[in-house]
Amino acid sequence: MWAINLRIIGVVLGTLALYTLIANKIPQVESEVPHALTLGANVTPEQLTNAGDQLYHGAGGCTACHGLGTRAPNLLTDEKGAGPIGARCGKREAGKDCKAYIYESLTNPRAFVVTGYEPIMPEMGRILSQQQIWALVAFLESNGGTVDVTASDIPAASAASGAGAAAPGAAGAPGIAGGSTDPMTMIRGAGCTACHKISGEGGAIGPDLTHVGSRLSANLIRESILLPDAKTAKGFEKFKGVMPKTFGHQFTAEQLEALVQFLAAHK
Amino acid sequence: MADGMLLQAVADTANAYRDFPVIGSRAAVWIAAEIHLMFAAFVLGVPIFAVVAEAIGIFGKDQRYDRLSKEFTRLLLIAYSATAIWGAVFVFLLSTLYPKFWAYLTAIFGPSMWVYVSIFFFESFTLYLYYYGWDRWKYGRAKIVHWCLGILLNVWGTTVMFIADSWLTYMMTPPRDITPETSPASIKIWHAIMNHTWMPINIHRLIGNVVFGGAIVGAYASYRFLAARTDEERAHYDWMGYVGNFIAMSALIVLPFAGYWLGREIYQYDQSMGITMMGGFMSWLWVIQAFLIAVLFLTGNYYLWIGMGRIPGAERYRPYTKWLLVVLVLGALVWGTPHTMIADSRELAAMGGSHHPLLGALGVMSAKNTAVNLMILATFLSFLLYRRANIRPVVPWAKTGTRIQAGMFIIAAAIVLFFGVRGYFVEAIVRIGYSVYQVGAVLACIVFVTLIDVLMARGAQSLGAIQWGKMPPRSQYALFILAVTFTWLMGLMGFARSGIRQHWHVWQVMQDTSQYAATPALGYAAIMISICVLIFLSLVGFIFWLGGLAEKSTFVPSTVEAPHVGH
Numbered sequence: 001m002w003a004i005n006l007r008i009i010g011v012v013l014g015t016l017a018l019y020t021l022i023a024n025k026i027p028q029v030e031s032e033v034p035h036a037l038t039l040g041a042n043v044t045p046e047q048l049t050n051a052g053d054q055l056y057h058g059a060g061g062c063t064a065c066h067g068l069g070t071r072a073p074n075l076l077t078d079e080k081g082a083g084p085i086g087a088r089c090g091k092r093e094a095g096k097d098c099k100a101y102i103y104e105s106l107t108n109p110r111a112f113v114v115t116g117y118e119p120i121m122p123e124m125g126r127i128l129s130q131q132q133i134w135a136l137v138a139f140l141e142s143n144g145g146t147v148d149v150t151a152s153d154i155p156a157a158s159a160a161s162g163a164g165a166a167a168p169g170a171a172g173a174p175g176i177a178g179g180s181t182d183p184m185t186m187i188r189g190a191g192c193t194a195c196h197k198i199s200g201e202g203g204a205i206g207p208d209l210t211h212v213g214s215r216l217s218a219n220l221i222r223e224s225i226l227l228p229d230a231k232t233a234k235g236f237e238k239f240k241g242v243m244p245k246t247f248g249h250q251f252t253a254e255q256l257e258a259l260v261q262f263l264a265a266h267k
Numbered sequence: 268m269a270d271g272m273l274l275q276a277v278a279d280t281a282n283a284y285r286d287f288p289v290i291g292s293r294a295a296v297w298i299a300a301e302i303h304l305m306f307a308a309f310v311l312g313v314p315i316f317a318v319v320a321e322a323i324g325i326f327g328k329d330q331r332y333d334r335l336s337k338e339f340t341r342l343l344l345i346a347y348s349a350t351a352i353w354g355a356v357f358v359f360l361l362s363t364l365y366p367k368f369w370a371y372l373t374a375i376f377g378p379s380m381w382v383y384v385s386i387f388f389f390e391s392f393t394l395y396l397y398y399y400g401w402d403r404w405k406y407g408r409a410k411i412v413h414w415c416l417g418i419l420l421n422v423w424g425t426t427v428m429f430i431a432d433s434w435l436t437y438m439m440t441p442p443r444d445i446t447p448e449t450s451p452a453s454i455k456i457w458h459a460i461m462n463h464t465w466m467p468i469n470i471h472r473l474i475g476n477v478v479f480g481g482a483i484v485g486a487y488a489s490y491r492f493l494a495a496r497t498d499e500e501r502a503h504y505d506w507m508g509y510v511g512n513f514i515a516m517s518a519l520i521v522l523p524f525a526g527y528w529l530g531r532e533i534y535q536y537d538q539s540m541g542i543t544m545m546g547g548f549m550s551w552l553w554v555i556q557a558f559l560i561a562v563l564f565l566t567g568n569y570y571l572w573i574g575m576g577r578i579p580g581a582e583r584y585r586p587y588t589k590w591l592l593v594v595l596v597l598g599a600l601v602w603g604t605p606h607t608m609i610a611d612s613r614e615l616a617a618m619g620g621s622h623h624p625l626l627g628a629l630g631v632m633s634a635k636n637t638a639v640n641l642m643i644l645a646t647f648l649s650f651l652l653y654r655r656a657n658i659r660p661v662v663p664w665a666k667t668g669t670r671i672q673a674g675m676f677i678i679a680a681a682i683v684l685f686f687g688v689r690g691y692f693v694e695a696i697v698r699i700g701y702s703v704y705q706v707g708a709v710l711a712c713i714v715f716v717t718l719i720d721v722l723m724a725r726g727a728q729s730l731g732a733i734q735w736g737k738m739p740p741r742s743q744y745a746l747f748i749l750a751v752t753f754t755w756l757m758g759l760m761g762f763a764r765s766g767i768r769q770h771w772h773v774w775q776v777m778q779d780t781s782q783y784a785a786t787p788a789l790g791y792a793a794i795m796i797s798i799c800v801l802i803f804l805s806l807v808g809f810i811f812w813l814g815g816l817a818e819k820s821t822f823v824p825s826t827v828e829a830p831h832v833g834h
Contacts, residue, residue, distance in 0.1 A: 004493045011744050012804060015751040016797045023555055023793030029548040031786035033770040033779075061539070064547035071542070122539035126775055229443075245443050 034059035037131040039154060045138060045147040052139025055132055062136075065120070072121065073114050076143050086145025098145055099153070102137045110244060111191025119195065123244065130154060181255055183262035190247065198266070206243065207233040211267060218264040225256065283367035284781040292364035293783035294795065299360050301758055301799040302806075303353035305479075307431075308472070308757065309807075310346050311424045312480025313339050314394075316514050318417035325410060335507060336417075338814075339484060340398045345810045347394060351387075365781075368772045374451035375459050376434055383430045390423035425473065432468045433460040438773050439764070440464045440536045447776055463536040467529035468764075474525050477518040479753055485511030486750035487811050489743035492736075494815070502736035508746055509574065515749065516567045516650075520643050520713075524706060533767070540774065544767045551789055552763055554605050557635075559756045561599030564642050566745050566752070568595060571649045573742040579731030581656035587648075594645040601638035604630040628691075636702045637687030640709045644680060647713050651720060658727040668723045672716045679712035754803060758796035766792070 037051055056062045065072035075085040082088040089098035093112050096104065104111050109121035124133055131154055138149040180186060187193060195206040212221065223230055228243035251259065287295040317339040324333030362369040373380065397416045404413040440463040445454060488508035495501040534541035543549060572588045575581035604626050628634065651672075660668070686701040693701075768774050770784040778784075787795075 001494060007744070008490065008493070008747060011747050012751055012801075015748055016755070016800060019555075019559070019752075019755050020793045020797045022558065024790035026551045026554065026789065028788035028790050029551070030788045031543075031548045031766070031769045033784045061543065061547055064542050120538040120542065122537065127539075 031061075032059040034128055034132060037129065037135060039131050039135075039151065041151050043151045043154075045142075045149065048135050048138035048149055049142045049147055050139075051132070051135035052137070052142075055128070055136055056139055060124070060128065060132075060136060072117060075140060084144035085140045086143040089141070089145065098141055099137060099148055102140050103133070106133050106136060108191055108244075110195065113195075123246070179252060179255070181258040183259055186251070186255055186259050190250065195243070207236055209263060209266065213264045213267040216264075218260050221263050222256070222260045225251075225259070283365070285364050285366070286782075287360070287364055291783060292360075292781070296357070296360050296364060297795055298799055298802070299353060299357040301761060301796070302803050303350065303357045304761065305754060305757065305799070305803045306346055306350035306353055306806075307428070308476045308479045309483050310343055310350050311428055311473075312476030312478070313343055313346075313484065314417065314420050314424055315477050316480065316484075317343070318414065318421060320510075321414050321417055325414060331506070335510065337398075337401050338507070340394075340401070342484070342487065342810065342814055343394060344398055345813055346807075347391060349806055349810070351391075365772075368777065368779075371451050371773070371777060372434060375437070375454050375456060378456060379430050379433065379460070383427060386423050386427050386430070390420065390427060393420045393423055428472060428476075429465075429469050432472065433462070433465050435765075436462050436464040436468050439540075439768055440533070441773050441776050445776055447778075449776070463532050464529060467525065467532045471522070471525040471529050474518050474522050475757065478515050478522060479757060481511045481513070481515030481518065482750045482753040483511075483807060485515060485746040486807075487511075487814070489746040490808075490811050491815065492738070492743050493740060495736075498736050505577075505735045505738050508743065512567065512570055512746060512749065513650075515753065516563075516646065519563065519567075520646070523639065527702070537774070540767055543769065544763065548786070548788075549763060549766060551605070552759065554603055555789065555793075556756065556759060556763075557599070557603040559752055559759070560639075561595075561603060562752050563749060563756070564595055564599065564646055565592075566748050568592075568646055568649045570742055570745045570749070571653050573739065573745070575653055575656055576739075577734040577737040578653070578656040579734075580658070581653075584652040584656060587652065591645045591649055595642055598638040598642040598645070601629050602635050602642075604634070631691075632702070633687050633690030633698060636690075636705055637683055640683045640705045641680060643709055644676065644683070644712065647716075648676065651716065654720065655724075657730045657733060658724055659730060660723045660727045662723055662725065662727075665723055668719050672719055675712045675716050679708045682708035751800065751804065754800045755796055758799055759792075762792045762796065 034055065039047070039051075062075070066075045067077070073079045073085075077084055079085075079088065082091075085102070086098070089101045090096075092101050092114075093104075101112075105121070107123060107125040109123060110119045113119045124136070128136070134149055134154050138147045141147045141149065187198060192198070192209070193201055196209045198209040200210075216224065220231070226245075226248045228245060247256075284292065286292050290298075317336045320332045320336035320339065324330060324336060393416060397413070397420055400413055400416070404410060437459050442458055442462055445459075485508050488504045488511055492501055492504035492508060495504060530541070530544075533544060545553065568591065575584065575588075662668070683705045686704050690698040690701050766786045769786050770779050771777065772779050
């Protein structure tokens with residue numbers, strides 16, 4: 001019986017040792033914790049770029065998608081002949097310079113989705129601090145472009161970080177698009193047209209809003225903006241969860257009502 | 268928001284955590300939670316098939332199954348105590364080492380914890396009634412009442428598991444309206460319970476527990492087989508080992524579908540969490556998982572093929588086994604092919620791109636889904652050949668039936684291959700939908716081929732009784748490998764589920780600011796899993812030994828006519 005017991009122990013230990021060995025032979029990747037950055041008023045572009053480099057390749061988790069060439073655009077290398085991100089960022093969105101575009105891509109990634117890719121980028125404002133986000137902006141600018149992030153950007157952005165979506169230059173203004181109540185300005189500012197089409201403008205990831213007033217009451221439109229997953233439009237079930245649930249925090253009450261009434265009138 | 272959160276977290280860290288000597292608080296909680304879960308899976312999985320075995324005994328009038336069920340339940344009694352002890356250790360460690368997090372959880376889930384304890388109390392006493400009433404309520408209506416006690420035991424057990432699942436799934440996928448600023452006292456308990464992954468985890472664990480319980484019972488039977496002193500005892504435990512393996516492998520075939528559902532819910536809840544799991548720092552974990560599942564398929568089939576040596580007439584099917592082996596090995600190789608792995612620029616340069624130039628095409632989901640579905644079909648065919656080994660159908664349509672069965676296998680394999688190849692030429696969103704057709708074809712094949720086989724076996728001519736007990740010892744060691752692998756796999760998947768939260772106690776709501784906040788790499792996790800498995804199996808070995816002391820032999824030789832029960 002002792003021989004049998006020893007053989008059983010041998011089989012168990014041998015199997016455990018094999019699995020442990022294999023798991024230790026493959027590349028070891030640890031998920032790091034993003035450490036808080038303390039950047040003084042005299043922070044240099046080099047310091048920002050270095051901090052961003054560490055975040056990009058570490059706790060920021062950016063390399064899980066960017067650089068593989070399938071899930072998200074390459075940032076540090078050429079993307080379809082347009083060069084690395086620093087070289088092409090200023091030409092992506094009309095009216096947005098490189099800094100504003102990268103900041104928007106990090107804090108409100110669905111505002112502009114590059115053609116050919118799914119809107120899968122997480123809102124980094126939920127994960128990283130404003131200082132860390134600005135360090136990432138500086139690092140990405142440095143890849144093919146010129147770093148123009150300065151210490152003055154960081155506190156200004158922090159003041160408007162409640163929503164994490166305001167573009168640089170709009171610091172301090174409440175709501176989206178500088179608090180404008182013009183519906184189309186709000187729709188563009190909130191990035192709705194990245195997914196929804198309205199009056200011939202926009203994408204096809206979400207339902208067409210051109211005649212939304214004929215399908216939904218004002219109450220349902222309001223609910224769809226504030227709680228986008230409460231009801232899913234038929235045919236769009238696979239995109240459930242894509243629409244941000246943060247608009248209730250981002251729009252002012254006045255903006256929200258103006259937008260709801262505008263859409264409800266679109267019959 | 269994130270700035271404030273970090274500052275608050277730093278300020279709170281001093282009072283939020285205590286450390287555990289030598290191994291640290293993370294390792295202490297990891298070991299206690301993991302071993303508690305392993306015992307819990309065993310005591311929740313075994314009652315499910317104990318009650319099914321008892322039903323077969325009652326309604327099929329085969330007392331062997333009744334004895335088998337009682338033997339399962341005897342193992343439960345001691346395992347229950349171990350589950351409760353490790354549960355208490357886990358709670359004490361969590362509440363003393365992570366007091367702030369524990370206070371947060373209890374503020375939301377306190378009432379459900381009280382219900383949990385009450386139901387555990389009822390569950391324990393139902394088990395005592397079920398086991399100790401076995402011989403007293405053995406005949407007639409009393410036996411049916413006794414069987415109903417078994418069902419009640421499962422109801423309590425499943426409810427307890429569902430409650431505990433709500434706590435851990437809340438940590439993974441808290442409802443999106445809950446933020447770091449939300450006071451836990453203001454969160455409605457039902458709102459917290461009904462989170463994105465609660466039901467997928469419930470179902471996944473329910474099936475997983477059956478797989479795990481079957482594997483551990485198989486290991487118990489193999490231990491008793493190897494230690495048996497008489498042929499009759501050996502025959503009984505050979506049969507019991509076969510039943511345990513059959514249960515484990517049958518439930519394993521269904522488990523990936525529940526896993527897909529869980530994965531889909533994780534992606535729907537938060538794309539970044541899904542990407543962390545499948546393509547981020549955890550991407551290598553799935554290569555290890557593929558290797559473990561390959562071991563399970565190969566070992567499970569190997570056990571069946573050896574088992575055919577004790578079945579008269581099985582020699583007719585022996586030539587097929589080498590082809591089944593080829594399908595299984597090729598399938599395992601494809602499934603284990605890495606694809607979109609997290610890699611640094613040096614590694615990408617060494618590979619010549621983001622994917623390996625030759626193997627990259629085999630690493631995508633189209634190839635992997637095709638491979639795993641063909642492996643499932645091959646394993647099902649092994650079971651079918653085993654089942655038919657010692658019979659010759661006598662129904663007039665036997666040849667036609669066999670041809671229809673063969674046709675179904677060919678059609679299912681063709682559908683799997685067709686959608687596998689077509690998947691390379693369509694968009695990702697369309698390709699994901701193809702897995703449903705592949706799985707549907709395989710499940711339909713399993714259901715209809717089994718149905719035809721059952722009908723065809725009616726009145727079939729026997730080529731001789733299965734020679735239970737005539738198994739070489741290596742087959743029993745295969746059952747041990749299965750049990751170890753299932754247990755290790757459970758630990759690995761637990762690490763995946765828990766690890767995707769990364770440095771958050773509650774995802775994006777409550778940050779882990781302790782010194783152990785970083786999620787460790789797979790190598791460290793593997794060492795922890797192996798330690799947990801070793802402790803668990805050592806304790807289970809002790810329980811098996813106690814089981815042997817309590818009752819020397821419970822076998823009923825298959826030649827003995829079973830008395831009527833449940834009349």
